[in-house]
Amino acid sequence: MDVSLPKRPASAKRPHILEERPIKITARDVNVYYGEKHAIKHLSIDIPDRAVSAFIGPSGCGKSTFLRTINRMNDTIPGCRVEGEVLVDGENIYDPRLDVVQLRARVGMVFQKPNPFPKSIFENVAYGPRIHGMARSKTDLEEIVVNSLKKASLFEEVKDRMGHSGTSLSGGQQQRLCIARAIAVNPEIILMDEPCSALDPIASARIEELIDEIQKNYCIIIVTHSMQQAARVSQLTAFFHLGDLVEVGDTDEMFTRPKDPRTQDYITGRFG
C-alpha cells in the first residue's frame, strides 16, 4: 500500500479545492434585498470550476436566493435588488451591458420539481439548441440531443420513444431529462436547486452518479437539504444562515471538523 503524508498544512484557511481548480465564479460583497428584507448580507465567495459546490442551510437562509443571483433569475422578482459584484470568468454579470439571454445560456438550471416542457422527449432537449441557433442542420440537432441524453444517462431508457411526451417519464427520468435539456445548450455552469428532493432514493442515487460523471466538465452548484448528499457529491461546501455565509470550506473538512459552532449545530441536527 502506498502511504503518503497529507501535503496540505492542517490550518489552511483557504479551501484546498480552490488551489486545485480554476475559479469560475467570484462574488464580492453581494447584498440581495426583497423589498425591505435583507436576504443576503455582504456575501463574498469563490466557486471553483470543474467541481461541485454545495450550498446548505436551513430554509430561508439565502442559499437559493444566492443561487438565483448567478443566472440573474432574481431580475424577474418584483422588488428584488442586488448589490455588489458577481463575476463569472472575471466578468461582472450585473454589468448593464451584459446580455442576460446569453448569460442564461452559459448558466443552466435544474429545479426541485422536474419541469419538462409538455412536448416530446426529443423536443425538450432540442428546444434550447434550436433557439440559440446551435445546430446548422437536422443531423446536427439530432446529434446534440442524443449526446445530451447520453451525458444525462437517459438515452438508453428513452431511445425508442423519443417522440413520447416528456411528462410521460418517471420523476427520476424527468429530472434527468431536465439535466439533459440544461446540458444541451453547452453551459459552463449548472445550478441545481434541490434536484433530488422530489425523487426516491434510487432516482436520487442516479442523479448523484450523474453529477459525479459530469462534474469534470462543468462548474456545478447544488442546493440541498440533505447533509449526506452534500457530503457525498461536493468538494466545496458553503453554509448559509439568516442571510450570512457562515462558513465555506472543503467538504471533507466541513462535515468532520467545522470551525463555526453554528455549522456544527446545523450539520449535527442541533438547530432549535
Place this chain on the structure above:
Amino acid sequence: MPDHTVKAYDEELGSLKKMVAHMGGLAEEQLANAIAAISRPDTRLADQVIAHDEKLDVMEQQIEEKAILTIAKRQPMAHDLRQIIVTIRIAADLERIGDLAKNTAKRTHAITEQMPRKLISGLARMGGLAQEQLKNILDAYAHSDASKAMEVWRSDEEIDALYNSIFRELLTYMMEDPRMIGPCTHLLFGTKNMERIGDHTTNIAENIYYLVHGRTIAEARPKKDATSLTPIATKSKD
C-alpha cells in the same frame, strides 16, 4: 453544545458513553485484581480475573453493535461522528487492557512462594502506575477533557522508565541464578503487560484529543521503552 432536535439521538450517544464508562470501570477492577493476585500470590483471585474477562469481551461487542446501529440510523456528522468512532476505539483498547490483565493473572499460577518479594514489588509498582493512568484517562473521557488526557499521554514515560529498570533487574537475577529464569520470565511478561496497558491508555488519550479537537496529535509521543535495544550479555566461559 445544544441538544439534538431529535431527543432519542442524544439518548443514544449518552448511553454509548455510559457503556464505555461502565466498561472502563470493569477494566480497572480487572487490572487491580490481577495485580493483587500476582503480588500476593492468590490463585483464587487470579481465576476470578480470568473468568471475568469474558464480560469485557461481551461489552466491547455490545458497544460496537450500538455504535454501528447509531451510525446507520443517524448518519452522524462532525463531533457526533467522532464521538461514535472514538467510542468504538476506546472499547477496543479497554478490551485489550482486559486481556493483558487476564494474562498477568494467569501467571500467578507459575509464580511460586519462594519468589523474592522485592521482585514482585517491582511489578506491583508498575501495575499501580498503570492503574493510575487508566483511572485518569477514564476521568478525562468522562469530562471530554483533552488537556487532562494529554497529561496522561505524557506521563506514560514514567511507566516506560520503570519498565526499563525492572527489565534490567530481572535480567541480573536470571544471570545470577538459572533457577530463577522460569519465574523471572513470567514476571518479565507481567511487567511487559503493564507497559502495554500504559500504551493503551495513551491510545485512549489520543482518541480523546481527537474527539475534542477533530485532529490527531501532531507531536510524537515520548517513548522511553528501550528494552528492545538492551543487549543481553552472557558470561563467556574461559
